[in-house]
Amino acid sequence: FGVGDFTKGNPFGVLISALAKDADANVLSTPTIVTLDNEEASIIVGQDVPFVTGSYTTSTSSGGTNDNTQIGNPFQTINRQKVGIKLKVKPQINEGNAVKLEISQEVSNVVPSANAASQGPTLNTREIKTSVLVEDGQVLVLGGLIDDKLDEGASKVPLLGDVPLLGNLFRYRNTTKLKRNLMVFLHPVILRDPAQGTLHTSSKYSYIREQQLAARTKEVSTILDTQPPVAPVPTPVASKPPTVAQPMEFGFGDK
Numbered sequence: 001f002g003v004g005d006f007t008k009g010n011p012f013g014v015l016i017s018a019l020a021k022d023a024d025a026n027v028l029s030t031p032t033i034v035t036l037d038n039e040e041a042s043i044i045v046g047q048d049v050p051f052v053t054g055s056y057t058t059s060t061s062s063g064g065t066n067d068n069t070q071i072g073n074p075f076q077t078i079n080r081q082k083v084g085i086k087l088k089v090k091p092q093i094n095e096g097n098a099v100k101l102e103i104s105q106e107v108s109n110v111v112p113s114a115n116a117a118s119q120g121p122t123l124n125t126r127e128i129k130t131s132v133l134v135e136d137g138q139v140l141v142l143g144g145l146i147d148d149k150l151d152e153g154a155s156k157v158p159l160l161g162d163v164p165l166l167g168n169l170f171r172y173r174n175t176t177k178l179k180r181n182l183m184v185f186l187h188p189v190i191l192r193d194p195a196q197g198t199l200h201t202s203s204k205y206s207y208i209r210e211q212q213l214a215a216r217t218k219e220v221s222t223i224l225d226t227q228p229p230v231a232p233v234p235t236p237v238a239s240k241p242p243t244v245a246q247p248m249e250f251g252f253g254d255k
Contacts, residue, residue, distance in 0.1 A: 029085045032204065034191070037093050040102075046084015049110060052120050053079045083108045083123065091188065097136035099188050104129045105142070107182060126182050134188055142184040151176040205234055 035041035054077040088104040108125040134140045156162070157170040191197045212230045 031085070031087060033087070033089065034197075034200070035089070035091065037091060040088060040090040042086070042088040044082055044084060044086050046082055046086070046108075048080040049083045049121060049123075050078045050080050053077045081123075083110060093190060094133075097190070098133055099136060099190065100131065100133050101186065101188060102131050103142070103186070105184050128184060132186075134186070136188065136190045138188070140186045140188075142186065151178075202234060205231065209233075 029045050031043050031045060033041050033043050055074070056076075057074040084107075086104075086106040086108075090102040092100040092102075094100060104127070106125060106127040108123050111122040111124050128142055130142065132140060132142075152173070152175050154171065154173045156167070156172070160170040161167045163170075189200070191200060209231045212228065216228050216230060
């Protein structure tokens with residue numbers, strides 16, 4: 001993997017493969033989306049997480065001389081929020097091969113917490129909103145979102161860990177530093193005619209089918225005649241020849 005012209009060949013696939021093979025890099029998602037010029041498109045890869053927005057109870061009274069008020073029928077109001085990877089993009093094709101992109105990228109996840117049961121889940125969100133101008137087929141790297149985390153913990157042997165001076169031999173302290181840098185890569189490609197759209201669809205379809213075939217070869221079936229499904233071989237679409245206008249004859253004479 002070397003430095004070169006990112007506008008030639010298939011640099012995006014090479015870049016993703018290089019990151020996937022790096023032990024310190026984790027490819028979260030490689031979504032692709034097709035949209036019209038000046039039309040916003042969005043894609044979400046995640047799940048709906050419930051958040052408690054309110055809690056109510058109703059009180060009932062028995063009446064009479066001894067008014068005993070009882071609290072019953074508790075209920076909660078819940079609002080679900082999509083958590084995961086969200087991408088919104090609105091392209092605008094300019095003169096030449098330039099493409100203006102309005103981008104909104106968000107990556108969120110639920111943070112494990114001991115108070116999640118009483119206070120609800122906590123979200124960790126990283127978001128980018130920007131407008132950029134790129135060339136057709138160019139790979140663009142948006143600014144990284146750096147997340148620093150410092151965890152400190154201590155453990156000790158009961159009683160012995162509290163002894164002055166000698167207690168240090170029975171105590172253990174650990175410090176964990178974690179720095180994560182979220183990089184967003186964009187690879188816009190202009191599909192100028194139906195032929196390019198068909199080629200794009202065929203390449204994605206072939207990739208999925210190859211992954212399914214690879215999974216079938218690795219699958220060890222315990223039941224006879226049961227294997228993972230595989231997409232059928234795509235049927236080539238016959239291209240129609242362009243319609244040519246037939247010449248028309250005009251004549252003059254007596255009828």
